[in-house]
Amino acid sequence: MAGVITASEPSWIVPFTGLSPRQFGKLVTVLRREGADAVRRGRPWSLPLEDRVLLVAAYWRTNLTMRQLAPLFGISKSAADRIIDHLGPMLALQPRKRFAKDTVLIVDGTLVPTRDHTIAEQSKNYRYSTNHQVVIDADTRLVVVVGRPLPGNRNDCKAWEESGAKAAVGTTLTIADGGYPGTGLVTPHRRRKGEELSDWKQAHNTSHKQIRARVEHVFARMKTWKILRDCRLKGDGVHHAMLGIARMHNLTLAG
Structure with a gap:
């Protein structure tokens, strides 16, 4: 045939x-x-x-x-x-093991609808999903680490450590959104009840948001691969797919 x-x-x-x-x-x-x-x-x-x-x-x-x-x-x-x-x-991406002293990373979690209920749980998107912690280089926008998938009801704060992403990054300066309190990551300043943020904190939050948006752009590119919208693979299949797509993304950016 x-x-x-x-x-x-x-x-x-x-x-x-x-x-x-x-x-x-x-x-x-x-x-x-x-x-x-x-x-x-x-x-x-x-x-x-x-x-x-x-x-x-x-x-x-x-x-x-x-x-x-x-x-x-x-x-x-x-x-x-x-x-x-x-x-x-x-085809899986190999995580970067060393980072230059001036490297700045960005981490965020993304949910991948996954039909294997042994590794997925119902999440905020009301579907059985897995939580994937993805770390990119803020300068190059290359994916450097993808944590192991966790059930989709696991919040990013716990998934950051349990997925292995934290250990892979080590002490490298890493930016995250407000969903990572108490993790030691660089997160936005929070306004306390009855108080207003100072001008410098507001300016810092604006800059922080603009830089952190780069990881959202990476997710948008990766989600054009339709398997990350509804993964039928079992076991480690969703992890291998995420890592393989990350490698393709990096190759495309590298030119």
Whole structure:
């Protein structure tokens, strides 16, 4: 069965990955170097590595079911499922381990509707969701850390520590919104009852809000990948999808 979508036709790469054919080629080269195309026992892969990477990206971008996606690549539903399970973790973003002294980070949590109720809980969006703590570099807007997903009813203040994001950042200066009180992060000044904020505090809050908005812009770009609007993957699948999409986002920004 011949497929419709293939990486050998460059026009398919940009819509599904957001990468130029040159960037996509570099990504495939890195994955091959990391062992993604190693010879394995049993049945060989039905698609070359380039097409397998494109398939995973297409799944994350469109959120089509396996039954819908597989014919587009000319393979079976079970083969498409195996490719996603194998390559998804390999596409994951590796957290940055070191930060320059003058680095400023921004953290915020985002909810991803997730159908696996073993890891999701009903949240403020009234859907079963997972809470993902995402940390970006304030200067470059690159994603540097993504915490492990927690149930969606977990507030950001607890999720910051429990997801592992706090440990990954260490003592690096990090900006957050008002939902992180008592965490040691740089948060907006709060007005006490019966008091007004001084002019300098109001000015600081305005500057803080403008800088913190950068992480919201990152979320807006990442949520164009439809799997982050309704994730059907189980177990670590939603975590791998978030990390893989973060890596694609960084590659796009890096040029």
